[in-house]
Amino acid sequence: MKTTPVADAVLKAALDLFASQGYATTSVQQIVEAAGVTKGAMYHYFQSKDDLLFAIYDRILTLQKRRLDEIVAQGGATLDVIRAVCVDVVETSIDLMPEGTVFFRSMHMLTPARNQEVTRRRREYHDEFAALVARAQAEGVVRTDVPRPVLIAHFYSDVHYLSYWYSPSGPESKTEVASQLADLFLRSITVEDG
Numbered sequence: 001m002k003t004t005p006v007a008d009a010v011l012k013a014a015l016d017l018f019a020s021q022g023y024a025t026t027s028v029q030q031i032v033e034a035a036g037v038t039k040g041a042m043y044h045y046f047q048s049k050d051d052l053l054f055a056i057y058d059r060i061l062t063l064q065k066r067r068l069d070e071i072v073a074q075g076g077a078t079l080d081v082i083r084a085v086c087v088d089v090v091e092t093s094i095d096l097m098p099e100g101t102v103f104f105r106s107m108h109m110l111t112p113a114r115n116q117e118v119t120r121r122r123r124e125y126h127d128e129f130a131a132l133v134a135r136a137q138a139e140g141v142v143r144t145d146v147p148r149p150v151l152i153a154h155f156y157s158d159v160h161y162l163s164y165w166y167s168p169s170g171p172e173s174k175t176e177v178a179s180q181l182a183d184l185f186l187r188s189i190t191v192e193d194g
Contacts, residue, residue: 009037013035015102018053023109053109056102057107061125065124068089083183086181094178141191143190158181
């Protein structure tokens with residue numbers, strides 16, 4: 001999607017409305033009024049509400065996959081890389097909390113083709129993270145008595161519920177929360193002498 005002030009305004013209005021009142025109950029008219037544009041201007045960039053919903057998901061999926069690739073490319077000890085990825089996904093999830101809220105509430109409302117694309121991209125991220133965990137297991141620093149999918153789900157369940165309990169006005173910054181969650185996760189998956 002081409003980024004322009006009009007497209008950005010429409011997407012921000014859609015995000016705010018989808019997060020506050022839900023995708024299904026938000027009309028195109030409400031979006032264009034909130035964005036201060038005409039329907040024609042909106043349709044120049046987005047053909048439908050589905051386009052807007054997908055663009056919201058695309059933003060979070062693209063950013064988090066790019067960050068994952070950058071962290072992995074930097075290299076280092078496998079546990080350090082896993083920790084950096086965990087910290088990053090918590091921080092970016094907090095930064096994009098409205099997008100995440102919309103994502104988990106409304107993903108099932110995408111068209112089947114778009115839903116498959118989102119699922120494919122989430123799987124791509126998951127598989128790269130799982131490969132890091134597998135590498136740490138092969139190095140003998142991560143436990144193997146619990147199936148790898150359970151280890152991974154243990155961390156990401158916390159990430160998926162951030163919008164239910166994290167508040168930017170709370171006592172801890174996003175960086176503190178990200179570090180705490182990453183450290184808790186690593187302590188739970190590393191072998192005792194690892």
